[in-house]
Amino acid sequence: MGEMIAHVGRWVLPVSSLPIEEGAVLVAGGRIKAVGPASEVLRGFKGEVRQHGTGAILPGLVNCHTHLEFSALAGRVPPQERWEDWLWLTLTATSKLTPQEKNEGIRRGLQALRDTGVALVGDISNTGESLPFLEASPLDYQLFYECLGFDLLDLSRLEEAFPFFTTSQVNENRNISAAAHAPYSVSPALFKAVKRWNKARKRPQCLHLAESAVEVKFLTRGDDFFKKLLQARGRWVPGFSPPGLSPAAYLHSLKFLGPDTLAVHGTQLQAADCALLARTGAWVILCPRANVYTGAGTPPLPELMQAGVPLALGTDSLAGNHDLNLFGEMLWLYKKYRRHYPEGRWLRLGTLQGAQALKREKDFGSLEPGKKAALGFIPLSRERRFWEELYANGAAGAWQWLN
Numbered sequence: 001m002g003e004m005i006a007h008v009g010r011w012v013l014p015v016s017s018l019p020i021e022e023g024a025v026l027v028a029g030g031r032i033k034a035v036g037p038a039s040e041v042l043r044g045f046k047g048e049v050r051q052h053g054t055g056a057i058l059p060g061l062v063n064c065h066t067h068l069e070f071s072a073l074a075g076r077v078p079p080q081e082r083w084e085d086w087l088w089l090t091l092t093a094t095s096k097l098t099p100q101e102k103n104e105g106i107r108r109g110l111q112a113l114r115d116t117g118v119a120l121v122g123d124i125s126n127t128g129e130s131l132p133f134l135e136a137s138p139l140d141y142q143l144f145y146e147c148l149g150f151d152l153l154d155l156s157r158l159e160e161a162f163p164f165f166t167t168s169q170v171n172e173n174r175n176i177s178a179a180a181h182a183p184y185s186v187s188p189a190l191f192k193a194v195k196r197w198n199k200a201r202k203r204p205q206c207l208h209l210a211e212s213a214v215e216v217k218f219l220t221r222g223d224d225f226f227k228k229l230l231q232a233r234g235r236w237v238p239g240f241s242p243p244g245l246s247p248a249a250y251l252h253s254l255k256f257l258g259p260d261t262l263a264v265h266g267t268q269l270q271a272a273d274c275a276l277l278a279r280t281g282a283w284v285i286l287c288p289r290a291n292v293y294t295g296a297g298t299p300p301l302p303e304l305m306q307a308g309v310p311l312a313l314g315t316d317s318l319a320g321n322h323d324l325n326l327f328g329e330m331l332w333l334y335k336k337y338r339r340h341y342p343e344g345r346w347l348r349l350g351t352l353q354g355a356q357a358l359k360r361e362k363d364f365g366s367l368e369p370g371k372k373a374a375l376g377f378i379p380l381s382r383e384r385r386f387w388e389e390l391y392a393n394g395a396a397g398a399w400q401w402l403n
Contacts, residue, residue: 004028004047007402008038009377011386013058015352016366019344025057027373027403035367050402052377056390057402058347059367060119060374061326062354064285065206065264065314068123068130071112072097072105073319079293083212084225086294090319106133109324114139116325117399119374120355120364122206122262122285122314124179128164131176140372142358144179144206145170147194148186150235155189158197165197174203180256182208183247184218184226185235191254198260204359206262206285210247210269212296219243219250248273257282262357264314265290266304267297274300274307283310283357286349288332290316301337312354313346326350327394334391343387373403 005027012023014035024041026034034041042049076093080086097105110133113121121139123130126146134141145164152161158178159165170176178194180186186194186207198205210216217223222242230236243250248269251257259281266284269277277284286299294316304311315324322328330346355365363372377400378393380386 004033004045006038006042006045006047006049007052007057007375007377008042008049009052009057010054010380011056012367013056013344013347014367015059015348016368019056023057025367025373025375027375030373030403032367032369032371032373032375034369052402053379054382055377055379057367057375057377059351059365059371060376060401061117061350062120062122062312062352062358062360062365063113063118063314063324063326063350064122064262064312064354064357065287065316066109066113066121066123066324067125067317067319068106068109068133069102069125069127070094070105070317070319071109071324072101073317074105074108077319080295083294083296084214086296086320087229093319102129103133105318106130109318110134110137110139112324115399116323116327116397117376117394117401118324118326119372120358120360122354122358124206126181140360140364141175142204142360143176145176146179146181147190148181148235149190150185150187150230151237152187152190153237155187155193158193161190161193171201174201177203177205179205180207182211182215183250184215185230187237188254191251191256195256204260204262204357206264207251207256209251209263209266209284210273211265211267211291213268215247216268219245219247246270246273248276252276252280259283260359262312265296266299267291269300269303271300271303271307274303274309277304278307278309281310283312285312285314285357286333287314287316287321287329288336289328290314290321293322294320301333302340305341310353310357311349312357313350325395325397327391327399331391331395334388338388343385346391347387375403376401
């Protein structure tokens with residue numbers, strides 16, 4: 001079982017319940033054994049007590065959306081006013097990376113996640129190159145192998161087009177899922193094959209949805225931008241006719257949406273789309289700083305909240321964000337919506353709700369007995385606003401692991 005250790009702090013933030021002033025967390029054998037007021041938890045306790053002082057003990061974060069394979073592009077793709085300009089620059093820069101640069105970038109990206117408090121990451125890969133690095137990392141993970149194929153019009157099994165899914169290593173690893181890239185790069189047959197593969201193995205799935213205005217235009221009435229992009233990549237389908245639907249409605253028509261689906265970005269979602277996502281139980285993964293960086297816009301948070309869409313957080317990649325620090329997303333949301341929503345809500349999106357989105361809430365996302373002892377500490381003063389200081393200090397890199 002291992003030695004029992006008590007971590008004591010001015011504040012304990014279980015996330016699944018109210019903050020505890022002068023709290024304690026007991027851990028042993030890598031699991032949480034008890035959480036509560038220090039006066040109760042330490043009553044009769046004879047083991048080691050570690051006093052962490054003025055600050056907050058909280059669960060490790062859950063970053064639901066990264067692209068670690070783009071980490072080598074840090075500083076190479078500047079912020080853009082138009083998302084389509086950012087996409088072209090990113091594709092061009094990616095094509096110039098060497099395998100060594102990619103690998104070193106993945107290592108740096110994983111270290112950056114760890115250093116800023118991430119315990120569980122959802123990583124998008126369309127090569128599988130990040131998998132061995134994730135397996136060797138102290139982070140837990142859900143790898144989403146991203147499938148592209150606008151021209152794959154006749155596909156019954158995912159394995160027919162993507163050999164990655166033929167190995168026993170992939171089929172038996174519950175931490176690997178299939179992902180569809182986006183409505184403008186995936187055929188109806190491929191969307192259905194991705195869903196069948198995940199459903200048979202009870203694994204979550206994801207896609208980029210309603211990320212840009214040009215995506216909406218492409219699906220509703222056609223657009224030259226994606227036609228040119230697909231032609232350049234040898235994926236265009238002559239005679240393509242737009243479905244005349246919003247991205248969310250289009251995915252719903254393919255029966256792709258559901259509680260196991262993570263729809264990322266959603267900057268162009270309308271009220272009717274939000275209501276549709278809420279009815280299907282699909283998650284929306286917010287990456288607000290990345291959306292501003294890439295020129296995609298901002299997610300319609302009030303409409304998503306009002307509709308009751310389940311939400312979690314991601315940072316996207318170092319090609320499209322300043323860093324991979326999830327506290328940066330929380331701080332952005334806090335500053336923009338401080339007068340409209342409870343101040344502690346953003347921590348929940350970056351912890352428990354992220355774990356729920358990835359179907360890993362039994363182990364991660366909150367401080368509760370039985371869960372993994374993935375917890376950390378952020379120093380705080382007694383003078384500033386509590387939640388603002390928590391997010392700001394976390395965004396500044398103040399996270400300290402306690403395990």
